Amino acid sequence: MTAMDDRPLEAGALISELEGHLLIEATRAEGRAEAARFTRSLAWLTDSQREEVEARFQENYLALTRLSWERTAQRGRELRAEYEERYRSLRRRLCAGFLFGAALVLAAAVVTTVSSG
Secondary structure (H helix, E strand, C coil): CCCCCCCCCCHHHHHHHHHHHHHHHHHHHHHHHHHHHHHHCCCCCCHHHHHHHHHHHHHHHHHHHHHHHHHHHHHHHHHHHHHHHHHHHHHHHHHHHHHHHHHHHHHHHHHHHHHHC
């Protein structure tokens, strides 16, 4: 149970949320490292300018990464929809083929029975 309400915790949702937090924190660390690497090449910056450039770099890095994640998630949803539609189509064709085959076997059995009798 959560501390805020009486709903039971769902393990999958909790794990997903934790993974999300860890991913964002790792991305922030990457952004900080890249910002520091970038500003090291700008030796003429004052300390306050360096801090401002690093802060803006980190913000942009996180925004671009988030946009990339959103695009990847959107493409994943699109692919899932395409694959699900393809699966349904193949399943319909398979069922139709099976029913057609069963009808042929039944018709052959009827013809054989009528011919024998």
